[in-house]
Amino acid sequence: MxxxxxxxxxxxxxxxxxxxxxxxxxxxxxxxxxxxxxxxxxxxxxxxxxxxxxxxxxxxxxxxxxxxxxxxxxxxxxxxxxxxxxxxxxxxxxxxxxxxxxxxxxxxxxxxxxxxxxxEAKSSLSAVDEIKKLAELKEAGILTEEEFEVKKKQLLGI
Missing domain, CATH: 2.30.29.30 (Pleckstrin-homology domain (PH domain)/Phosphotyrosine-binding domain (PTB))
Known part of the structure; x- marks a missing residue:
């Protein structure tokens, strides 16, 4: 492959x-x-x-x-x-x-x-699920607090 x-x-x-x-x-x-x-x-x-x-x-x-x-x-x-x-x-x-x-x-x-x-296909539930995954990565030490906040804002379109 x-x-x-x-x-x-x-x-x-x-x-x-x-x-x-x-x-x-x-x-x-x-x-x-x-x-x-x-x-x-x-x-x-x-x-x-x-x-x-x-x-x-x-x-x-x-x-x-x-x-x-x-x-x-x-x-x-x-x-x-x-x-x-x-x-x-x-x-x-x-x-x-x-x-x-x-x-x-x-x-x-x-x-x-x-x-x-x-x-049009993106639902708020999918953004919430993605944020939950990012929160898990932050808790595991893979993402910093700043990286988490940036990605969360991207997902929420802020």
């Missing part, structure tokens, strides 16, 4: 009921850990409701959720090492680079069509 297929399968457990994956891409996600810039290899999943980032770590995983309604702009570029995708969500810049695997064109087209749109 290819790495992208394995990560997509693992990430699928965090989707809402009846939330289809439209396209996925594999690359290096730029993020901060303890205030320092770092890269996380993983996948972006474009669904009918949102973009999810899922990256496997030695002990656990990283998961970030970006509802289309919270995305204000979307940028793509292509270089020698592959494509890059950047977008602004809730005031934060999100970037994945070195994308060479997955349904890149389909992913880009789907996200461009949905940027800024509210999901």
């Amino acid at each position: 290819a790495k992208i297929d394995k990560l997509v399968k693992e990430a699928s457990q965090y989707l809402e009921p009846n939330e289809p994956i439209v396209a996925s891409v594999l690359g290096a996600y730029e993020t901060k850990i303890m205030g320092k810039d770092t890269l996380r290899n993983g996948v972006f999943l474009a669904t009918d409701r949102r973009i999810l980032f899922y990256g496997k770590k030695m002990f656990g995983y990283d998961l970030e959720v970006f509802p289309y309604a919270n995305i204000s702009s979307f940028e793509i570029s292509k270089g020698v090492l592959g494509r890059s995708i950047s977008f602004f969500a809730s005031g934060n810049k999100v970037k994945m680079k070195w994308i060479n695997h997955g349904e890149v064109d389909k992913f880009i087209e789907h996200v461009k069509e949905n940027v800024g749109k509210k999901s």
